[in-house]
Amino acid sequence: MPEVSAKRSEFLSFQPPAISDAEIEAVAATLRSGWLTTGPRTAELEARMRDYLEAKHVLAVSSGTAALHLSLVALGIGPGDEVITTSLTWPATANVIVHTGATPVFADIRDDTLNIDPESVRSLINERTKAIVPVDLYGQPADLDELMAFGLPLVEDAAHAAESRHRGRKVGSISDLTCFSLYATKNIAAGEGGLISTNRDDLAEAIDDLRVMRRGHGSTYDIAVPGYKANLSDVLSSIALVQLDKIEQHAAIRERHVAIYEEGIAGLDGVDAVARDPRDHHANHLFVIRVTFADRDVVQQALGEENIGTSIHFLPVHRLSAYRGRMAPNQPPLPVTERAGDEVLSLPLSPAHSDDDVRDAVAALHRVHARLAG
Ligand SMILES: Cc1ncc(COP(=O)(O)O)c(C=O)c1O
Numbered sequence: 001m002p003e004v005s006a007k008r009s010e011f012l013s014f015q016p017p018a019i020s021d022a023e024i025e026a027v028a029a030t031l032r033s034g035w036l037t038t039g040p041r042t043a044e045l046e047a048r049m050r051d052y053l054e055a056k057h058v059l060a061v062s063s064g065t066a067a068l069h070l071s072l073v074a075l076g077i078g079p080g081d082e083v084i085t086t087s088l089t090w091p092a093t094a095n096v097i098v099h100t101g102a103t104p105v106f107a108d109i110r111d112d113t114l115n116i117d118p119e120s121v122r123s124l125i126n127e128r129t130k131a132i133v134p135v136d137l138y139g140q141p142a143d144l145d146e147l148m149a150f151g152l153p154l155v156e157d158a159a160h161a162a163e164s165r166h167r168g169r170k171v172g173s174i175s176d177l178t179c180f181s182l183y184a185t186k187n188i189a190a191g192e193g194g195l196i197s198t199n200r201d202d203l204a205e206a207i208d209d210l211r212v213m214r215r216g217h218g219s220t221y222d223i224a225v226p227g228y229k230a231n232l233s234d235v236l237s238s239i240a241l242v243q244l245d246k247i248e249q250h251a252a253i254r255e256r257h258v259a260i261y262e263e264g265i266a267g268l269d270g271v272d273a274v275a276r277d278p279r280d281h282h283a284n285h286l287f288v289i290r291v292t293f294a295d296r297d298v299v300q301q302a303l304g305e306e307n308i309g310t311s312i313h314f315l316p317v318h319r320l321s322a323y324r325g326r327m328a329p330n331q332p333p334l335p336v337t338e339r340a341g342d343e344v345l346s347l348p349l350s351p352a353h354s355d356d357d358v359r360d361a362v363a364a365l366h367r368v369h370a371r372l373a374g
Pocket residue numbers: 063064065066089090092093135157159160180181182183192193194
């Protein structure tokens with residue numbers, strides 16, 4: 001058990017960005033270049049991410065949400081269709097299905113990794129099912145091989161999974177479409193932004209038409225489809241490029257912090273880390289425990305009083321107001337999701353934290369456990 005030291009004097013933020021002078025200088029250089037919107041920095045980001053993700057095409061867009069939405073639109077999904085996804089996710093994953101006019105159907109999750117359960121997916125597939133949207137939760141890839149075997153298009157929500165590998169293959173090179181987020185807390189953080197990777201030429205072309213109104217010259221401009229405005233600016237791409245330079249360095253810090261947590265919570269009854277599949281490479285986007293020694297919300301409050309910032313990933317989407325009362329008629333109960341939604345608690349994890357910050361979080365958890373357990 002770690003030293004039961006005193007409460008931290010300063011609040012430990014949950015997931016502060018790790019931004020240095022290099023990002024600031026990159027933004028200044030872009031602003032001086034005269035390109036504010038999509039231009040050479042975005043093209044460079046796409047090219048470098050093609051290499052990094054081992055994918056044929058990478059398209060930069062304005063957010064992870066836009067990446068998911070355009071992916072579904074490119075697949076032609078619309079009213080009357082059903083799309084199977086998980087409820088233990090950020091609402092964006094399900095919202096984009098609603099935006100296309102299709103109906104989200106939530107499969108239950110595995111009790112160990114909390115990723116979508118292929119057996120539950122299998123039981124929900126019918127003639128209206130047009131795609132599956134798995135989430136690589138916390139950085140642990142979903143069971144992509146089992147999901148692909150159903151023969152439906154896979155739109156993988158890899159918002160947490162920039163560095164992940166599934167059975168040796170890079171996430172981003174496996175599904176029909178893989179969607180990443182560059183949001184402020186993500187492993188490649190530009191503030192906002194998203195990326196779509198695909199090996200399919202037809203889908204890359206469709207998304208390219210959808211993400212921005214293409215302009216020609218003078219009276220010759222034309223559009224192939226009534227598209228959206230979801231391109232990424234060079235200002236944000238220039239931040240993402242520096243973050244990409246640091247990805248290995250940041251991954252090493254995350255890995256070290258996860259090891260401190262794992263050692264620190266070992267032996268704490270009623271505190272369990274979410275399982276990882278040793279055959280995969282986990283991106284360590286979040287370190288999430290399941291809290292059963294006391295009410296999760298009480299534990300979160302107590303950690304806050306200890307000056308430790310935490311978060312919840314996630315409250316099940318099907319329980320949120322926007323979704324209550326609009327479930328698909330074939331929506332089954334989701335007992336594993338419901339229980340996980342009551343137990344998960346995310347501890348501070350960021351390359352901006354020091355090892356001592358993480359030790360402070362562990363010590364605080366021990367104090368809270370000693371006070372609240374049994
Ligand atoms: C699992 C998941 N999917 C999708 C998104 C949406 O990404 P963005 O915030 O870039 O739109 C997020 C993130 O924030 C997320 O955590």
